[in-house]
Amino acid sequence: MTQEGGGAPQRRGQEYQDLAAAYYFLRDESANSLHIEKHHADFAFFYHDGEYKRKFYFEAKSRKRGQITWSYFSKNIAPNLEKVFIEEETTDETIKNVVLVSNVQVQQKIGKLVDDIRRLRDGAIGWNVLSTKHERKIIDSLVDDLEEESKYIEELLRGFDFKHHTKKELIHGIEEYLRECSPGKARFGRKKIIDKIESIDSGTVTREELQNAAGFRLKRLEHSTNSSGQTPEELQSAAQEVHSKYGPDNIEVDEPARSKEDILDYAEYLRGKDKVDEVLLETLESRTEENFEELQRLREQERRTETELSQDIGKLIDMDDSTSSEADDD
Incomplete structure (x- = not known):
């Protein structure tokens, strides 16, 4: 991931991105492979849920202060997310989710758009309602910054979401999950997993490889056991x-x-x-x-x-x- 201030692509030191990758990948136990700096995303993972092939692509942005403005989103983030749809045509059997994760909030107009996209996915409103409501201020200006202009705009927005997490919240969420897998080893496991993810410049790491790094199975204990792990x-x-x-x-x-x-x-x-x-x-x-x-x-x-x-x-x-x-x- 290229830092927002510019510079050469760099994996070392991208702590927030690595924490976000671990947070989302580990907690979704349907996914077996984590792709880092691949598929036009900071990290991604895919799986088939029996009905659909679900694909999750993430952009992780960390800042010391401020917020993510519409201008920055439109010119620097949305074009990257668009590449997900250009690279591979979406079929009826595929659901693509493109997620922006950040430790700062987004500008209000982005937040309102995200709220309506969630309502769209829940079936509360239709695409015509969303596109009409946001056409002038959002969609028209976004189209100007996209490589294929309006071709993938509906797919992009339907699949878009924003998640706000501080670094501390990501660490807590990872360790909370790891405690469900192996009580007493959460902090140690988290450090080993992050070290493993950080070591990959651009490639794929499997859940099994992260398990080996952590030293215990990355799967929540069944309800038939308790926090001690005993039967x-x-x-x-x-x-x-x-x-x-x-x-x-x-x-x-x-x-x-x-x-x-x-x-x-x-x-x-x-x-x-x-x-x-x-x-x-x-x-x-x-x-x-x-x-x-x-x-x-x-x-x-x-x-x-x-x-x-x-x-x-x-x-x-x-x-x-x-x-x-x-x-x-x-």
Whole structure:
């Protein structure tokens, strides 16, 4: 991508573009290959959804401040997007999407056009309504800057969209997706993936290659697993193991009482010996008895707590078993 201020095409240092490429490609798990600086786009990816061949072409523009004006869009961005349609004729089985991604907003007139294009795609308005509304201020001036003038104007506008993301939002979105794939490795994975994308001057990188760079599978965990990545069987086994550890039978409530009697007997034995410090012995005996009684109280409280805990864990396991049985019956 050529920077907006001019200069030779350069891949190194295009951090915003690389983040945008990772953000959109990773989150669309139907796509298997990411094309960088190819097909007249900063990045692109294609896939077949079973009914249509969907093609996504992106222009990524990063600026320190300001906005993308209509003049800049018409003269520098739209002609690049037009090449997508010149290169390959669109068929009834193909849907082309051309997307401008930027960390700054677009001028108001572009924003209003995008709003109407979205309404067009949703079926809220027809092409005649859109073209009539924007003909004088938008379409006529845009046609003058396009290589083929009006030939591809309808296809271009029907497929156009604008997305605003700050750099921080792109990073967050990538890591949010990666946490769904492998909890605990999102930041590391994001850095490795961006490094891999950045290393490609102009070419294609596959999802498998990005997986290898990240060190884990780039696919959201199924709903049957949770954020730990464990299967339902593993989760229930772990719960049952915890359940077996807790309960009234696992706590020796009477042990402190028995131990107290043993120690008091020992203190009585010491009292009969010569040269025993009676004051110190009395103090230690009294304090030991009090501590054993406090320990006894805590053990009884622990047993009540563990009994309640065991019952609740058991109910969770029963709930899992009952819902699994209902699913099997269905």
